[in-house]
Amino acid sequence: MAYRREGNQEQLLSSIISTVNSHKSPACARQAHRICMVSDFFYPNMGGVESHIYQLSQCLIERGHKVIVVTHAYEDRKGIRYLTNGLKVYYLPLRVMYNQSTATTLFHSLPLLRYIFIRERITIVHAHSSFSSMAHDALFHAKTMQLRTVFTDHSLFGFADVSSVLTNKLLTVTLCDTNHIICVSYTSKENTVLRAALNPEIVSVIPNAVDPTDFTPDASRRDNNTITVVVVSRLVYRKGIDLLSGIIPELCQKYPDLHFLVGGEGPKRIVLEEVRERYQLHERVRLLGALEHQEVRNVLVQGHIFLNTSLTEAFCMAIVEAASCGLQVVSTRVGGIPEVLPDDFIILCEPSVKSLCSGLEKAISQLKSGSLLSPEFMHDKVRTFYTWRNVAKRTEKVYNRVASETVLPMGKRLDRLITHCGPVTGCIFALLAMLSFLFLIFLKWLIPDDLIDTAIDATGLNGAWTRKYLRNKKKKENTTNC
Amino acid sequence: MARNILCVRLEHTTRQRWQKVLYKRQSFPDNYVDQSFLEKLRKNVHARKYQYWAVVFESGVVIQQLCSVCVFVVIWWYMDMGLLAPQWLFGAGLISSLIGYVLFDAIDSGIERNQSGQTRWGDLKNSVVFVAFTYGFSPVLKTLTESISTDTIYAMSALMLLGHLIFYDYGANAAIVSSTLSLNMAIFASVCLASRLPRSLHAFIMVTFAIQIFALWPMLQKKLKAQTPHCYMIITLLFALSALMGLLTISIVGTVLFALLLIAISCLCPYCLIRLQLFKDNIHGPWDEAEIKEDLSKFLM
Numbered sequence: 042m043a044y045r046r047e048g049n050q051e052q053l054l055s056s057i058i059s060t061v062n063s064h065k066s067p068a069c070a071r072q073a074h075r076i077c078m079v080s081d082f083f084y085p086n087m088g089g090v091e092s093h094i095y096q097l098s099q100c101l102i103e104r105g106h107k108v109i110v111v112t113h114a115y116e117d118r119k120g121i122r123y124l125t126n127g128l129k130v131y132y133l134p135l136r137v138m139y140n141q142s143t144a145t146t147l148f149h150s151l152p153l154l155r156y157i158f159i160r161e162r163i164t165i166v167h168a169h170s171s172f173s174s175m176a177h178d179a180l181f182h183a184k185t186m187q188l189r190t191v192f193t194d195h196s197l198f199g200f201a202d203v204s205s206v207l208t209n210k211l212l213t214v215t216l217c218d219t220n221h222i223i224c225v226s227y228t229s230k231e232n233t234v235l236r237a238a239l240n241p242e243i244v245s246v247i248p249n250a251v252d253p254t255d256f257t258p259d260a261s262r263r264d265n266n267t268i269t270v271v272v273v274s275r276l277v278y279r280k281g282i283d284l285l286s287g288i289i290p291e292l293c294q295k296y297p298d299l300h301f302l303v304g305g306e307g308p309k310r311i312v313l314e315e316v317r318e319r320y321q322l323h324e325r326v327r328l329l330g331a332l333e334h335q336e337v338r339n340v341l342v343q344g345h346i347f348l349n350t351s352l353t354e355a356f357c358m359a360i361v362e363a364a365s366c367g368l369q370v371v372s373t374r375v376g377g378i379p380e381v382l383p384d385d386f387i388i389l390c391e392p393s394v395k396s397l398c399s400g401l402e403k404a405i406s407q408l409k410s411g412s413l414l415s416p417e418f419m420h421d422k423v424r425t426f427y428t429w430r431n432v433a434k435r436t437e438k439v440y441n442r443v444a445s446e447t448v449l450p451m452g453k454r455l456d457r458l459i460t461h462c463g464p465v466t467g468c469i470f471a472l473l474a475m476l477s478f479l480f481l482i483f484l485k486w487l488i489p490d491d492l493i494d495t496a497i498d499a500t501g502l503n504g505a506w507t508r509k510y511l512r513n514k515k516k517k518e519n520t521t522n523c
Numbered sequence: 524m525a526r527n528i529l530c531v532r533l534e535h536t537t538r539q540r541w542q543k544v545l546y547k548r549q550s551f552p553d554n555y556v557d558q559s560f561l562e563k564l565r566k567n568v569h570a571r572k573y574q575y576w577a578v579v580f581e582s583g584v585v586i587q588q589l590c591s592v593c594v595f596v597v598i599w600w601y602m603d604m605g606l607l608a609p610q611w612l613f614g615a616g617l618i619s620s621l622i623g624y625v626l627f628d629a630i631d632s633g634i635e636r637n638q639s640g641q642t643r644w645g646d647l648k649n650s651v652v653f654v655a656f657t658y659g660f661s662p663v664l665k666t667l668t669e670s671i672s673t674d675t676i677y678a679m680s681a682l683m684l685l686g687h688l689i690f691y692d693y694g695a696n697a698a699i700v701s702s703t704l705s706l707n708m709a710i711f712a713s714v715c716l717a718s719r720l721p722r723s724l725h726a727f728i729m730v731t732f733a734i735q736i737f738a739l740w741p742m743l744q745k746k747l748k749a750q751t752p753h754c755y756m757i758i759t760l761l762f763a764l765s766a767l768m769g770l771l772t773i774s775i776v777g778t779v780l781f782a783l784l785l786i787a788i789s790c791l792c793p794y795c796l797i798r799l800q801l802f803k804d805n806i807h808g809p810w811d812e813a814e815i816k817e818d819l820s821k822f823l824m
Contacts, residue, residue: 197810197812198810199810199811199812200805200806200807201805201811221554226545227543227545228808228809228810229810231560231561231563231564231808231809231810232808232810234561235561235564235806235808241554241556241560242554242556243554244554245552245553245554246545246553246554247553248545279812281813281815283815283819284815284819286819286822287817287819287822290822291822316822319822352812352813352814352815353810353811353812353813356545373813375809375812375813376809376810377545377809379543380543380544380545380546381545381546382546383544383546392813392814392815393815393816393817394817394819395817426545426546427545427546431548435553438553439553
């Protein structure tokens, strides 16, 4: 996952240098932003949101923007850290409440976040994930401080139960005065627009990406005497592991040469173990347990078919990774999955054992007849679909658009809250916004803005890190030229 | 470069249509809103259309249970006041039980009996054992709660009867429903109340009556409702009327209130349900979490 394409990068940097030399720096022509990514979820925690923030930040740095990341402390990882290419990460000492998400009071984090926003001279606050209370907090403070705000929603949410009604209300409050919202798929956009009652014009769809160099096919690792179905997912209910427990016995009885390779860990593992026990499939169903991200590719390339049984999914990186490794994908038709891959790369099924079994059987018969696409061909196609550079380019457009917009002044913001979020919630949050505004004035009196040191930029237009790197490069180039 | 632009233009003109896919680089801005936006939005998929009289009919089961509780309390009151001799109640109970027993088999011409393999000899044995035990233990019941104050007993009975009404299986598929708990609460209430009656014979007959009205009568009701809905309607009406008549001899205010409650439940509540149904606004779409509809437990059997 780590950003480690030295070769590529050198190329890119040299291209930057050449443009600098020709007095037409793309960073100069473009606006350079100072962006603060905020989310509760960041490394060392692993997951889709985490890698999204990291990869996006790296590509934005590459494009000449200053990027910092703010998250909460993970055990002994606290304070400020620098990651690859001078990506500065603040691990704030905030108490974690539930599922790696911090407690929210809408006030306690204001002093710290204000300090960071001023120190780093932030122009755009970009919050990630609706499950992260820190993201909601940061958006709230950023608006109080008259900064521009962007929010990326990574997940789908229902409308039926009490918990989603409450979360959706909170989202309405957070997003009603946010400048721009990014969703990872069209289905996710529809979902977010409905949940937060938004104008769809201010919602952009920018899909996730995968690093194609991490997921290359390797047909030699396959065992061609058998058919191997690979499943890589957390073993939880939402990933449809119960369906998998029905598919395994059904198909193993039908195809004696069928093997299952299951990577991932979770509470539903016991169900798979029971099935394996019950049908005596120890030889043919291997449960690998939790996988490190770099191991995923090595598991994927051992299979012929990738099976995804998710019950809900906003984008589904797993199927892109599998397709990039050249596996035929069989998946449930839920959420944004139908948008992700073209029809000849994926077999879509209804979320039932019967439908998934027939989908798998179709894939098996295609495999046996040799009519499947070759892994190399698939990889070459998929690598053009989703790249982080493209994501960064499109996100940059959002930033440019946001930078030209005005932030709602306090009075209008209160108006918007009251008219947009319903009479009760609107008034409560308008009051809270007012209080946070007064709190900010108090903080400004306590420590005036000009008493806060500005940090030396690591990244960005005149970033110390980028400059140093460039100078070294220049020297090297000069010596080679001589 | 120029050729590229030309290509893009060409593509643009030939394939203007926006597609809901992420893997294609389309010539539309990222915040483009297509006409098909929210096309797959469905509203009130699981909403049911209710017919007023059908709902009124279904509310009969609640009316029946309320009336059962009412009748039970009225009978207890009569016994406590000494207005009703226990022999009479026993006689009436016995006769109605026998009629009910015959009816129970007659309604579906004994199909269920044949299926379950329950013999008449078994029924007789069960009832004899039950009556004998209750009779034997009734002196104990009588003295069991002597040390507890009468107010506590009344409060406890009221609570238990309320609990019986709450947890009773009215046919809804909800987590709160538990017919065992409901029956136990009713029997507990009857034991409490019976212990305040003058003699142990009273207590015995009171508990037997409670079994009849809370355990046996609902079974017959269910069958009646399934097989002969018209009969069930009439019986519900008669039962409600008799409960009201019984209550009338004790308290006029109570009768009026109880009658209002019954009318509210059987007429007003269905009306409200149907009116409020119009305001239902459930949103469904492709973002909903899929439900697993199959029974997957068979794979683990």
